Amino acid sequence: MSQTNLIFSSSPHVHGGDSIPQVMKTVIWALMPAAALSVMVFGWPALLVILITTGSCMLTEQIIIRLRGRASTLNDNSAALTGLLLALTLPPHSPWWICVVGGVFAIMVGKHVYGGLGYNMFNPALIARVFLLISFPVELTTWPTATSGLFGESAYGLAESFAIILSGNYGLPELMDAVSMATPLGQYKNEIGLGHTVQEALGGNYGFSYIKASGGLVSGSIGETSAVLLAIGGVYLIHKKLITWHIPVTMLVGCLVPAAVLWIINPEQYPDPIFHLITGGLVMAAFFMATDMVTSPITPKGQIWFGLGCGLLTYIIRTWGGYPEGVSFAIVIMNTAVPLIDQYTKPAIYGKSSS
Numbered sequence: 568m569s570q571t572n573l574i575f576s577s578s579p580h581v582h583g584g585d586s587i588p589q590v591m592k593t594v595i596w597a598l599m600p601a602a603a604l605s606v607m608v609f610g611w612p613a614l615l616v617i618l619i620t621t622g623s624c625m626l627t628e629q630i631i632i633r634l635r636g637r638a639s640t641l642n643d644n645s646a647a648l649t650g651l652l653l654a655l656t657l658p659p660h661s662p663w664w665i666c667v668v669g670g671v672f673a674i675m676v677g678k679h680v681y682g683g684l685g686y687n688m689f690n691p692a693l694i695a696r697v698f699l700l701i702s703f704p705v706e707l708t709t710w711p712t713a714t715s716g717l718f719g720e721s722a723y724g725l726a727e728s729f730a731i732i733l734s735g736n737y738g739l740p741e742l743m744d745a746v747s748m749a750t751p752l753g754q755y756k757n758e759i760g761l762g763h764t765v766q767e768a769l770g771g772n773y774g775f776s777y778i779k780a781s782g783g784l785v786s787g788s789i790g791e792t793s794a795v796l797l798a799i800g801g802v803y804l805i806h807k808k809l810i811t812w813h814i815p816v817t818m819l820v821g822c823l824v825p826a827a828v829l830w831i832i833n834p835e836q837y838p839d840p841i842f843h844l845i846t847g848g849l850v851m852a853a854f855f856m857a858t859d860m861v862t863s864p865i866t867p868k869g870q871i872w873f874g875l876g877c878g879l880l881t882y883i884i885r886t887w888g889g890y891p892e893g894v895s896f897a898i899v900i901m902n903t904a905v906p907l908i909d910q911y912t913k914p915a916i917y918g919k920s921s922s
Contacts, residue, residue, distance in 0.1 A: 587684070590809055591644030597800035598651060598790075598855065604783055605792040609659035609711060611728035613789050616661050619732070621650030623670025631679045645684050649673050652692035652855065655790025656848065656895065657699075660711050663732050665703060669695045689902045690859045696895045710786035712748045748786040751775055751846040752891035755838060764835040769842075780845045787847070794850040801854025810858040813870035814877075818853040819844070821878020829886075837886070849881060852894035862902045869905075869912035876901045 606614045628646035632639055640646075653669050676698075677691030678684065700707045749757065751769065758768030769775035779785055783792030790797070804810045823840040830839045843849060857863060857877050864873045877897045884893025 587643045587645065591648045593807060593809060594804065594855065595644065595648055595651060597803050598655065598797075600800060601783075601790060601793055601796040601851070602651065602655065604796055605655070605659070605789040608783050608792055609789065611725050612711075612731050613659040615663075615728055615732045616657055616659060616666055616789060617651065617654040619663055619666040620654035620657065620670050621647055623667045624650030624653065624674050627671045627674040628678075631675060635679075640684070643684065646674060649678070649691045652690075652790075653695050655851065656692065656696040656788050658707065658710050659789050660709070660731055662706060662734075665699060665706050669699050672698050685861055687861055689899055690856055690862050693856055693895050693898055697899055700890070700895070708753070710748060710750055710753075712786055749773075750787045750791070750891060751780060751785055751842070752885060755842075756885075756891040759836070765838050766835065769838070777841065777845065780842075785846070790851045791846070791848055794845045797850045797854060801850070804854065804858075810854070810860075811867065811870065813867050814858045814863060814874040815853040817871045817874030818857055818878040818881075819849070821875040822849060822882045823878070825879065825882050843882065843885070847885070847892045848894045852877070852881075852898060856894075857898050857901075862905060864905055864908045864912065866909070866912045866914065869908040872908055872912065873901055873905065876904065 602617060606617075624646045625641055629639060629641055650670055650673070653673050654666070657665065657669070673691040673695035677689055677694040678687050681687040754773050754775070755765065755768050759765070775785070781793070781795055783794075783796075785791075801810075801815055805812055805815075822843055826837065826840040826843045829837040853874075857874065864870050877894075880897035880900055881893045884890060884896055888896075890896070
């Protein structure tokens with residue numbers, strides 16, 4: 568049976584008769600508002616990153632499928648979704664080769680090494696993001712400001728945008744002057760390490776604004792543009808019954824509750840939970856990545872434990888780890904625990920004692 572003819576009917580994540588292509592397409596459409604805003608905020612380079620990364624994933628998928636002697640699976644939209652998700656985790660000015668290497672790794676190592684769609688242990692986009700961050704930390708932690716967007720004061724033309732992406736991002740310093748800026752999480756992490764308070768770290772010349780952050784007008788990955796639009800897309804997926812509330816809600820709770828507790832105890836050392844909610848990739852990860860139906864638990868109880876673990880690990884890494892952002896590592900770590908979670912949360916067989 569072709570993969571494109573498979574029907575999701577038994578999975579707890581999907582309660583209708585949607586086919587794989589339709590499910591993937593719906594998730595892609597749910598991401599479109601945030602992706603479109605990111606292009607407005609960061610300009611043509613962000614669009615080029617999305618196109619190159621998605622194209623790399625789709626081309627790698629086609630090559631591997633041909634080498635395996637199987638019919639093309641591009642029309643199931645899974646490779647396109649992987650490419651879009653990966654692109655949304657990358658800096659808007661990522662060099663072209665970062666996009667290509669990430670796309671190849673996501674499909675070849677994150678997906679087909681395990682046997683293809685439905686067999687992968689890790690979310691392909693996230694495992695590729697982790698690989699890129701560890702391998703190329705400079706390229707993955709240099710961020711343009713929102714003033715480089717289509718309507719910003721430092722906006723690039725399409726030709727300049729091609730030059731930035733194709734030159735390896737930093738090969739054209741005359742185009743990059745005065746447009747690099749730390750993300751809010753990175754700024755907080757660096758300044759706290761220097762002994763400053765939260766207020767000193769995010770105020771002053773940095774000028775962090777909750778209103779701007781909510782609208783996506785801060786430095787960060789392409790998919791960190793707007794927690795509001797990402798949340799709307801996530802709620803739409805819940806409405807369509809493609810995901811349930813269990814993982815998104817508990818992941819947010821797992822991160823925001825300890826954030827609130829420590830903020831109450833020492834507000835000069837720890838930022839408030841709203842800061843953690845609207846900055847970084849927490850919302851996108853909670854709705855679009857942790858809920859991956861292949862790599863998350865199959866029972867509602869298991870999904871709750873999984874979500875709590877993802878959220879707590881995200882906060883721990885953000886606060887005390889070596890990286891400002893922790894969602895990718897948190898979800899990948901929890902992916903390894905899914906078989907164990909499934910084992911201990913599976914329901915008892917009807918008529919058989921749980922003991």
